[in-house]
Amino acid sequence: MNIVVCVNHVPDTEAKIKVASDNLSIDKAGVNFMLSPYDEIAIEEGLRMREKFKGEVVAITLGSDAHKETLRKALAMGVDKAVLLKDDGLRDSFGVAFGLAEEIKQRNPDVVLFGRQSIDYDDAQVGTLVAEMLGLPSVAVVVKLELQDGKAVCEREIEGGHEVVATTLPAVFLAQKGLNEPRYPSLKGIMAAKSKPIEEKSAAQSELRVETVQMRKPPAKGAGKILGTDKSAVPELIRLLHEEAKVI
Amino acid sequence: MNILAFAEQRDNKFKKSSFETVKAARGIADQLGAECVALVIGSGVEGIAEILGGYGASRVVVVDDAKLAQHSNTAFAKVIAAVATKEGSQYVFLPASQMGKDLAPRVAVKLEAGLAADCVALKVEAGEIVATRPIYAGKALIDVRVKTASKVFTLRPNVFTAGAGQDGSAKVEKIGVVLDASDFGSTVKDVKVSAGRPDVTEADIIVSGGRGMKGPENFNLIESLADVLGAGVGASRAVVDAGWRPHDEQVGQTGKTVSPTMYVACGISGAVQHLAGMSSSKYIVAINKDKDAPIFQIADYGIVGDVFDVLPELTTQLKAALGK
Ligand SMILES: Cc1cc2nc3c(=O)[nH]c(=O)nc-3n(C[C@H](O)[C@H](O)[C@H](O)COP(=O)(O)OP(=O)(O)OC[C@H]3O[C@@H](n4cnc5c(N)ncnc54)[C@H](O)[C@@H]3O)c2cc1C
Ligand SMILES: Nc1ncnc2c1ncn2[C@@H]1O[C@H](COP(=O)(O)O)[C@@H](O)[C@H]1O
Numbered sequence: 001m002n003i004v005v006c007v008n009h010v011p012d013t014e015a016k017i018k019v020a021s022d023n024l025s026i027d028k029a030g031v032n033f034m035l036s037p038y039d040e041i042a043i044e045e046g047l048r049m050r051e052k053f054k055g056e057v058v059a060i061t062l063g064s065d066a067h068k069e070t071l072r073k074a075l076a077m078g079v080d081k082a083v084l085l086k087d088d089g090l091r092d093s094f095g096v097a098f099g100l101a102e103e104i105k106q107r108n109p110d111v112v113l114f115g116r117q118s119i120d121y122d123d124a125q126v127g128t129l130v131a132e133m134l135g136l137p138s139v140a141v142v143v144k145l146e147l148q149d150g151k152a153v154c155e156r157e158i159e160g161g162h163e164v165v166a167t168t169l170p171a172v173f174l175a176q177k178g179l180n181e182p183r184y185p186s187l188k189g190i191m192a193a194k195s196k197p198i199e200e201k202s203a204a205q206s207e208l209r210v211e212t213v214q215m216r217k218p219p220a221k222g223a224g225k226i227l228g229t230d231k232s233a234v235p236e237l238i239r240l241l242h243e244e245a246k247v248i
Numbered sequence: 249m250n251i252l253a254f255a256e257q258r259d260n261k262f263k264k265s266s267f268e269t270v271k272a273a274r275g276i277a278d279q280l281g282a283e284c285v286a287l288v289i290g291s292g293v294e295g296i297a298e299i300l301g302g303y304g305a306s307r308v309v310v311v312d313d314a315k316l317a318q319h320s321n322t323a324f325a326k327v328i329a330a331v332a333t334k335e336g337s338q339y340v341f342l343p344a345s346q347m348g349k350d351l352a353p354r355v356a357v358k359l360e361a362g363l364a365a366d367c368v369a370l371k372v373e374a375g376e377i378v379a380t381r382p383i384y385a386g387k388a389l390i391d392v393r394v395k396t397a398s399k400v401f402t403l404r405p406n407v408f409t410a411g412a413g414q415d416g417s418a419k420v421e422k423i424g425v426v427l428d429a430s431d432f433g434s435t436v437k438d439v440k441v442s443a444g445r446p447d448v449t450e451a452d453i454i455v456s457g458g459r460g461m462k463g464p465e466n467f468n469l470i471e472s473l474a475d476v477l478g479a480g481v482g483a484s485r486a487v488v489d490a491g492w493r494p495h496d497e498q499v500g501q502t503g504k505t506v507s508p509t510m511y512v513a514c515g516i517s518g519a520v521q522h523l524a525g526m527s528s529s530k531y532i533v534a535i536n537k538d539k540d541a542p543i544f545q546i547a548d549y550g551i552v553g554d555v556f557d558v559l560p561e562l563t564t565q566l567k568a569a570l571g572k
């Protein structure tokens with residue numbers, strides 16, 4: 001089975017986000033980056049498919065040289081190959097998807113895995129955009145995935161429940177938390193990843209469709225009132241919820 | 249010129265986020281001097297279409313087809329793009345619900361449009377829509393402009409207000425879109441509904457529990473309060489990872505982003521990843537025995553106390569106050 005996993009390199013969830021002086025991007029000074037958490041789940045799913053059906057898992061990322069760190073993590077987890085589609089410029093989701101789709105097209109995969117969303121721009125677009133660009137079916141927010149005889153049956157999260165979705169392969173799947181528990185890279189894996197090659201290519205170009213006018217911090221929410229230290233504060237809380245907040 | 253607003257329905261009932269989307273589309277359409285046209289897709293849905301007039305649609309296009317009884321992202325996206333093309337819609341609005349998020353990228357590719365996803369505010373500047381969307385789980389905001397001729401927007405649920413529907417009358421037009429088997433790339437075979445409480449992304453009030461609840465058996469305290477308030481139940485990642493609560497209740501940067509009217513955090517410390525998912529709640533109530541817990545930095549009302557002392561009392565008194 002030929003499996004592609006698309007992975008993104010994003011600021012650590014602990015990172016304090018500061019807007020850079022251009023008011024269009026974040027100040028990267030002092031920010032640690034990591035493999036986007038849902039993409040880790042996508043990699044794990046790809047590895048499990050390979051363990052079951054044989055074949056190969058290729059991790060692809062689009063971005064600057066800094067993204068190599070994320071590819072090393074993917075290699076350490078056990079992917080067979082890593083590809084960097086190099087681009088130092090600003091792209092919107094469409095541009096990222098276009099670059100990825102042009103590369104994936106040439107690889108004729110049976111399965112393409114994405115995270116359900118990157119935790120940087122929180123777009124939740126790229127996987128489904130790529131699917132549409134490639135004319136492939138897709139299932140988003142997947143929490144259960146079973147492959148058999150060129151078909152897939154998935155469960156995906158919707159509001160207040162799950163949808164059971166069937167599709168044929170090749171197909172695109174967007175991994176959600178709960179699909180699996182990603183493995184920790186072994187020491188051996190980490191060492192081996194250091195010497196595995198990373199294939200570098202330049203990313204296919206497309207025009208910007210969505211333009212950032214400005215980036216800014218949300219209005220700060222100040223601390224409110226402390227009403228007490230035990231249940232005797234409950235009547236005052238109920239009064240405030242009713243009279244001040246008017247939520248009950 | 250018109251805005252096409254996709255109104256999601258399930259089991260012949262519109263989602264609240266559909267009303268929000270239609271209403272927001274109408275507000276923007278008025279500023280652009282455009283018409284607001286709603287679109288309903290499904291099987292046997294013609295009868296429910298008219299009420300969208302009460303939220304501002306001047307016309308409702310209905311694509312009613314037995315083949316569309318269940319969601320299929322490829323087929324629904326084809327229908328939306330076909331209607332947008334036929335109507336000459338410059339703008340397409342969808343709720344950023346799970347269905348809307350599954351459709352919008354496909355619609356955008358078909359219409360050669362840019363997509364601004366999960367918007368929390370829209371305004372018109374110099375005849376163009378400027379959309380605000382949260383990034384880095386709400387740690388920053390960006391204002392964006394879509395540069396293509398057709399433009400697609402998804403609107404975060406629970407942020408735009410729909411209010412109660414007015415008595416608007418909308419003209420309902422049924423149109424057909426030819427669909428064959430190859431349009432159904434994936435098909436929904438079954439929908440498993442989790443019983444009872446509203447999903448955290450749709451709930452008006454959320455009662456959420458963290459590690460301070462000490463064990464899964466104590467979440468009955470959270471559930472009792474949620475039931476009195478008609479609220480959804482949320483959880484921190486710590487308790488989801490411990491297996492005390494299901495994944496779909498996790499609130500935060502790697503869980504769900506929520507914007508309820510009220511969020512009650514019980515025994516949750518308020519780690520940055522948790523705050524990221526809920527800090528846009530309108531009112532935040534925190535119960536935590538540690539006065540230095542970061543949750544108090546964003547809580548409107550806090551009680552520095554033991555959840556096992558405060559929660560049962562709060563539930564009892566609210567029950568009495570609300571006459572339940
Ligand atoms: C990549 C990454 C992603 C993450 N994503 C998320 C996410 O999406 N959502 C999320 O929630 N977390 C997330 N986290 C985890 C986050 O960092 C915290 O570990 C987690 O939120 C802590 O959960 P908690 O508040 O329930 O537990 P704790 O931090 O252990 O806090 C428990 C709180 O309960 C209080 N308490 C204890 N006993 C009582 C009592 N009897 N009465 C009242 N209060 C009491 C304590 O004072 C304490 O403040 C993520 C972490 C990482 C690294
Ligand atoms: N720059 C990128 N390179 C490779 N894959 C990406 C990139 N950005 C996003 N993705 C993939 O697309 C998914 C959804 O991202 P997004 O639409 O940005 O939220 C991610 O979980 C990744 O799998």
